[in-house]
Amino acid sequence: MTSTEATTESEDSPSGYAAARLRLLQEKERPGPPRRAALAALTDDWLTALFTGAARHAGVRGAALVAVGGYGRGELSPRSDLDLLLLHDGTADATDVAALADRIWYPVWDLGLALDHSVRTPAEARKTAADDLKVQLGLLDARPIAGDLGLVASLRTAILADWRNQAPRRLPGLHDLCRERAERHGELRFLLEPDLKEARGGLRDVTALRAVAASWVADAPREGLAEARRVLLDARDSLHLTTGRATDRLALQEQDQVAQALGLLDADALLRQVYEAARTVSYATDVTWREVNRVLRARSARPRLRALLGGGRTPAPERTPLADGVVEA
Missing domain, CATH: 1.20.120.330 (Nucleotidyltransferases  domain 2)
Structure with missing residues (x-):
């Protein structure tokens, strides 16, 4: 194993990610947008490893881990929440999906990171967005981290279409x-x-x-x-x-x-x-x-x-026949 592979492997573990995150935040020569982008990329890599191992262990297919809100935009500040959606197509058993979620959420909590999380199918995500404006705003910035990219792309397309149709x-x-x-x-x-x-x-x-x-x-x-x-x-x-x-x-x-x-x-x-x-x-x-x-x-x-110009002219009211060839005025 090369030193690069060892570093990558260590950063996939919670302790490795925490150490790499701390080093990044302490760097003086990379502030501002480069640091935010690097922090988002580092977090993506760690969560990808978590999701891949968890999905394999739970035996769940047709699922994806999605960053939403500020994390979806790549605006990770040092103490920002991780806004995550576990999206699944609804074909897996509910207990397996719950096990998959637990294997992702608990390592995040163990590091003391603030987590805003949800588990939904695309239909559930659209319904929640329709009922809650803040959820819809977060989903507008949805970005796939790992898993079924097609599932995420379909949701993004639907959420954006819903937003435009419902804009008024x-x-x-x-x-x-x-x-x-x-x-x-x-x-x-x-x-x-x-x-x-x-x-x-x-x-x-x-x-x-x-x-x-x-x-x-x-x-x-x-x-x-x-x-x-x-x-x-x-x-x-x-x-x-x-x-x-x-x-x-x-x-x-x-x-x-x-x-x-x-x-x-x-x-x-x-x-x-x-x-x-x-x-x-x-x-x-x-x-x-x-x-x-x-x-x-x-x-x-x-x-x-x-309507005023005649484009929306209403049909004439129905008139009652009074005799042969004679109708009500």
Whole structure:
């Protein structure tokens, strides 16, 4: 066995993955997007090994392990949850599927990693998405990790088609969620201790903009948006590493340390950078939702307009015959 093979084999074990993860997070020369991509790839490899061994032991075929939400997008911060879906085609015995799931979930829990998990068939996933907007948003970013790739591709196609077909009904609900969240957490660029994820102009709004674009109803202004997203994600990564906690609130006592980790002068420089990113996201959010509302209003007005122009003319009412050749007026 070569040294490369030994390293790969060790990283497939929980302890090997934990050690490799720690080394990666301690690297100073690979921050930002490269580190997030490397962390997602490392986690993919470990979970692939877990799934392959578990599926073989449980004797389950027609199943796949799927990353959803932030993990599906490859946005793994140091303390991010692992959002996972165990997808199966429904042909295996329920006890075998449960055994497969246990052999994946328990090693994740044993490492102390936060896990958001579910086990569903494609039909169950679509039904849950139809009932729960947050589930549907997570599935829009579904990405296969291991297993039956065709099963995942079919689900992705169906979820995206459902989202586009249901856009006139679901987008107003998404807009309401965004406004309620903004009322609870405030405007990020005006807060001394901003929540990088939940506040208005934060990462949740960036995700909402992606969902709107996927609906084909409207698209966000592109200028500066990718850079704003990177700034917010980098700040969250440094916050997780500085505090050792899964927090998104940039508390006053931690701002200087986070700034230093990002190579910035001080907390003021950090907040200026974060506020500018939030301003870009808020502007894109305002423009996008105005366009969504305009498009949906125009669509709802079309049937009424066609009726007024005669395109939707209703049939004449049936008249009662009074005599031969004579009908009711």
